[in-house]
Amino acid sequence: MRLQKIDECKGWKQSEHSEAIPSFRKIREAIIRAAIPPVEPASLEVLVTNTRGLCKADIIEACEKYVQQGLLPDLPKHPTNTCDPLTGSWTERILTYREYMNHYNKYGFALELRNRFYNEYQQNLKGWVFRRLNTLISPTRKTGNFFSPYIMLTGLPQQDTKFTKF
Numbered sequence: 001m002r003l004q005k006i007d008e009c010k011g012w013k014q015s016e017h018s019e020a021i022p023s024f025r026k027i028r029e030a031i032i033r034a035a036i037p038p039v040e041p042a043s044l045e046v047l048v049t050n051t052r053g054l055c056k057a058d059i060i061e062a063c064e065k066y067v068q069q070g071l072l073p074d075l076p077k078h079p080t081n082t083c084d085p086l087t088g089s090w091t092e093r094i095l096t097y098r099e100y101m102n103h104y105n106k107y108g109f110a111l112e113l114r115n116r117f118y119n120e121y122q123q124n125l126k127g128w129v130f131r132r133l134n135t136l137i138s139p140t141r142k143t144g145n146f147f148s149p150y151i152m153l154t155g156l157p158q159q160d161t162k163f164t165k166f
Contacts (some may be wrong), residue, residue, distance in 0.1 A: 004080040007091045008052065024052070027085045031056055035063035043072075052076050055088035100153060109155035118149055 006012070011023035029048050032039060039047070047066060050073040051059045062073045083090045095103075097113060104111040118130035 001080045001092065004082050004091045007084075008080065008082040024082050024085055028052070028054075028059055031059050031085060032063055035060050036067060046072055050075050051085075052082050053078075054085065055083065056085050059085060104153075104155050105158075108158050110158055112154040112156065114152045114154070 007021075008024050011026065012018065012021040014020035025048055028051050029044065032044060032047050032051070036047075043066070047063065051062050053076045054062065054073070065071045065073075078094060081090070081092070081094050100113070101111045117134045120127055120130040120134050122130070
């Protein structure tokens with residue numbers, strides 16, 4: 001949740017390894033201002049807040065509903081969950097593997113979940129600890145999901161049976 005709050009409210013400063021990334025709130029605000037140029041400040045604030053967790057196309061659709069019907073999107077249920085409005089990429093996983101699988105299956109996709117590894121190539125204590133943790137991360141869900149710093153989800157059309165089993 002800490003990373004979700006940073007992504008949502010603060011964004012990331014430029015470093016030697018990455019570009020600066022504005023907060024997701026600022027990105028959503030820019031999308032809404034472009035979709036509804038003369039938007040009132042109070043409405044803008046509600047739209048920015050209530051579109052948390054939506055990608056750009058869905059934010060624009062919410063803006064159209066607001067303009068045409070006066071309907072505002074519901075406030076997201078989870079207090080911090082957020083995604084990059086431009087890519088739809090989620091900051092943190094808060095769903096179980098089974099919930100992800102059900103969502104993918106609902107729309108005709110098979111889910112492949114892969115545990116990812118820590119960067120162990122540092123020549124210090126941190127690198128040593130990461131190397132030890134990486135030995136605990138396996139392709140199996142039980143230990144891998146517990147120790148993995150992040151996961152990669154891939155959805156493939158259901159007819160591709162190569163990835164229908166975990």
